[in-house]
Amino acid sequence: MKSFLRMDGVCFALFLPVLVLFFGCQGESSLNPSAKAPAVPFDSSRAWNHLLKQVEFGPRPSGSEPLDRTRDWIVQELTSYGLEVKREAFVAQTPGGPITMENLYADLKGPAGPGGTPGPMIVLGSHFDTKNLPFRFVGANDAASSTAVLIELARVLCLAPEPAVTYRFLFFDGEEAVRLDWVDPDNRYGSKHHVEQLKQTRGAIQRIKAMINLDMVGDKDLALENDASSTQQLMRIFLSTAKSIGDEKLFSKQLYPVEDDHEPFIQQGIPAVDLIDLHYGPLANEYWHTAQDTVEHCSQESLDRVGKLVLAALPRVLKQYVK
Numbered sequence: 539m540k541s542f543l544r545m546d547g548v549c550f551a552l553f554l555p556v557l558v559l560f561f562g563c564q565g566e567s568s569l570n571p572s573a574k575a576p577a578v579p580f581d582s583s584r585a586w587n588h589l590l591k592q593v594e595f596g597p598r599p600s601g602s603e604p605l606d607r608t609r610d611w612i613v614q615e616l617t618s619y620g621l622e623v624k625r626e627a628f629v630a631q632t633p634g635g636p637i638t639m640e641n642l643y644a645d646l647k648g649p650a651g652p653g654g655t656p657g658p659m660i661v662l663g664s665h666f667d668t669k670n671l672p673f674r675f676v677g678a679n680d681a682a683s684s685t686a687v688l689i690e691l692a693r694v695l696c697l698a699p700e701p702a703v704t705y706r707f708l709f710f711d712g713e714e715a716v717r718l719d720w721v722d723p724d725n726r727y728g729s730k731h732h733v734e735q736l737k738q739t740r741g742a743i744q745r746i747k748a749m750i751n752l753d754m755v756g757d758k759d760l761a762l763e764n765d766a767s768s769t770q771q772l773m774r775i776f777l778s779t780a781k782s783i784g785d786e787k788l789f790s791k792q793l794y795p796v797e798d799d800h801e802p803f804i805q806q807g808i809p810a811v812d813l814i815d816l817h818y819g820p821l822a823n824e825y826w827h828t829a830q831d832t833v834e835h836c837s838q839e840s841l842d843r844v845g846k847l848v849l850a851a852l853p854r855v856l857k858q859y860v861k
């Protein structure tokens with residue numbers, strides 16, 4: 539993952555001490571951007587179990603058998619919520635040779651646009667691969683935590699009445715660099731591929747009104763970045779939402795740019811935000827991409843805070859971006 543921040547080209551991992559986280563009613567032509575409150579609340583015990591489950595699969599780098607099993611399990615979960623899951627397979631050309639990767643996505647369909655055209659969409663994303671490292675790396679935080687929250691968000695939104703927009707739950711393969719260091723273009727294979735596919739379909743990019751990316755949201759001592767590479771207007775919605783739900787301390791005050799799966803969307807003009815905590819460890823970010831990224835350093839409460847933040851922010855996001 540985002541092994542460095544674009545700060546004077548310095549690899550933050552090496553040098554910076556403390557841095558740097560409804561069911562279908564198609565056919566209606568009028569849109570009501572007011573989102574109704576979910577019928578069921580975010581259940582962090584379910585999300586926590588999703589985190590534990592992924593860790594049980596073991597290290598899950600792209601192209602590995604444990605990642606295949608993880609993917610099948612995500613499909614099974616989403617299907618049980620009534621979603622139809624699409625598998626988006628492709629071969630990534632990496633510095634380690636070609637690797638077959640596969641994103642997953644499922645759409646909770648909202649109203650159609652004028653004349654029955656596809657209606658507006660909000661994308662909620664997380665990567666689910668773990669970095670391939672020369673030791674046992676189970677990625678409880680990176681990226682089991684965000685994957686877990688996204689699965690639970692899908693369940694909650696599926697149980698909410700009348701979605702005002704279509705929600706796409708998007709699980710990226712290949713976010714992590716294949717090489718040890720994060721050097722473009724060796725990273726974010728899944729998000730880049732998905733955006734390239736969207737570009738092939740007329741109107742698919744324009745349809746997406748906002749993209750919300752989750753990554754490393756399980757840290758016991760959670761402090762999401764005030765990410766400078768995110769669309770600032772969208773980031774401000776999340777900052778003010780945190781405040782309004784009484785969780786002001788959820789975001790760090792510092793503003794840093796983070797490289798992550800939201801950026802391919804921003805490059806297409808889609809407002810996008812990255813919810814990520816890159817202060818994973820007591821001193822700096824020392825648990826990140828190490829054998830210390832374990833269940834013990836994550837908490838159910840952190841998943842709860844992020845799940846609730848996203849659900850509280852969605853009506854405001856719709857109000858701002860879905861006209």
Ligand SMILES: [Zn+2]
Nearest residue numbers: 539540669680
């Ligand atoms: Zn990572």
